[in-house]
Structures are given as structure tokens and as C-alpha cells.
Amino acid sequence: MTNLKENTRLILAPMQGLVDDVMRDLLTRIGGFDECVSEFVRIAHTVHSRATWLKYVPEIAHANRTPAGTPCTVQLLGSDAENMAVNALEAVRFGADKIDLNFGCPAPTVNKHKGGAVLLKEPDLIYHIVHTLRQRLPQHIPLTAKMRLGYEDKSLALECASAIENGGACALTVHARTKVEGYEPPAHWEWVRKIRDAVSIPVTANGDVFSLQDYLDIKTVSGCDSVMLGRGAVIRPDLARQIKQYENGETVKDTDFAEVSSWIVQFFDLCLAKEANNKYPVARLKQWLGMMKKEFEQAQVLFDRIRAVKEADEVKQILLSFEQEMHS
DSSP: OOOOOOTOEEEOOOOOOTTTTHHHHHHHHOOOEEEEEEEEEOEEEEEEHHHHHHOOOOGGGEEEEEEEEEEEEEEEEEEEHHHHHHHHHHHHHHHHOOEEEOOOOOHHHHHHHGGGGGGGHHHHHHHHHHHHHHHHTTTTTEEEEESSSOSSSSSSHHHHHHHHHHHTTSEEEEESSSSSTOOOSSOOOHOOOOOOHHHOEEEESOOOSSHHHHHHHHHHHHSSSSSEEEEHHHHSTTTTHHHHHHHHHHOOOOOOOHHHHHHHHHHHHHHHHHHHHHHHHHHHHHHHHHHHHOOHHHHHHHHHTTTTTOOHHHHHHHHHHHHHHHHO
16 A cells, blocks of 8 residues: 555544534544644624634634644635625634635525525625635635535536635535535535536545545545545544554554543543533533444443433543443
């Protein structure tokens, strides 16, 4: 196997309400990622304060790196090009060194307020947004974008991708579904290839990568060297590490749940350190276990033990005893 190619990049997706700064911290510690992208910061009518930027992207205060040292890009969502530019400049003033634009979020509330995937109906507006930010941002600040294949259908996919390129973005990530398709399989990787062939900027493929084999397949079908991992990286926390081992010609090591249980404890501790006195740590843990139980039977067992528990102290004790079981 060849050594890791310079342009082979693995990026952690910006999944709203799922991959927050705590999950980014944990997954980049486990390893394999070259970059991660923040949850979107919604831009409407206000200009955000430094506190708001740090709430969504605390990495800004640490040279735009997670504690493991993985670069983190700030993602914006909105349709008011002027106010997005003003906010992007503020983010840069507070330390952001790369901006990504969200043209892919499928959430109905976001789309209703003219953000995310609904913009894929208007390639001209996409161009205007990208162009406005590119004109206003300092030249040394990279501007990238993420899109889906369309809103209801794929008829404007190539036009939207070209609008992003012509507006001045230096790279594009494509989630291989329309808004209407949501997260239902299959992802249309062949459409990522069509877009990659239609533009001259680098394209990153995204959608339905849940295993090393999926990763190899999406690269083959899409023709992209760069891949973004979303739900697959949350369900299988060592997926990026496996991919990196493969690309580096190393032995691919599959994790066991003893190792996963240690990550779960670490994740809960990180959640407690962020917000100890509310429902956040327990809710986030249940959300994660609810996803991992698709892959790991033991996650279901642990989920059942904490399902009805509300107090963080009690959950912590259950986690520690479970981890001891896994390692005994």
C-alpha cells in the first residue's frame, strides 16, 4: 500500500446538535482526522459577539485547534450576504482562520428562514453570498462551502457547484443527497463525481461512510481523494483511525467495546466539564449511545442501564462500573 497521499484528507462533518466542541474534542483525540468543521453559526440580523463565537467554536481561542491539535473551521449559515460578510469579518477578528458556508442543512426550521439547503433552489443567490464574502474577507482566509445535491431534485446540482466555484470558494464538500432525501440511503456518490468533473476546485465526498469499505467505495465512485465523515464517525468512533491506518499502509486495528467504554467515560467527563449543572451531559450521553447501539450490542446494554437515570452523579457511577466490567 502507498503512503498517505498529500491530498488525501479526512474531515469530520459539522453535524448540528451532534458534533459540538465536546464530540470534536473526543473524536479528534481518538485520531485520524485532518480537519473538523464547527456546527453552523446562524447569521440573521445581528452581529455576533465574541462570546457567541466562542460558544459554538471555542477552538477559536486556541489557534483554531481542538485539544488534540486538529484544525477546526468555522461554519456560517444564512442568506443575507452583507450580514454574513460582516459576521465573517468579526469571526476573523476574534481569531478564525477559515470560513465554510452551509448550503446543505436539511432542517425545516432552518430552511423556512432561508438558510441551508433551501438556497440550492437559487444558484444566483449562492453565487452572490460566496462572492460577497470572498470580496470582503482577507485573501489569506480560505473560504469553502458545503452543499447537497439539491432541494427536491438534482437538476441544479452542477449549477450550484459552479456558482460556489465562480463565487470564489477554494474547495467544496458535497453531501450526496438532496434535502428531500434527508439521510435515507442510498447516497448518490456518482453525482459527487459529476460535480467533481464539472468544477476545478477540490471536492470532498460526503454521505453514507460507515466502514473502511464504504470509504474505499466512495473514493472509487466519486473520484475524490478527500472524504468527510458524519454519522459513521459518531457510531464507530475509531473509523477515522482505521482509515488513516489503512492509508498509511499500517495494520488496521478494529476497536473493542472495552476501548469504547473508556472513550464514553472520557466523553461524559468532558461534558461535565463543559456544563455540569444541567441536563446536557446525560442527554448527550444518551444521544450518543442511542446511535452507537446500531453498531455495538454493549452500547444497548449500557443505554438500558442509564435510560431512566437523570442525575449525572448516578450516571457516572454506572459508567465506571460498566467500564470495569469491560476491562475485567
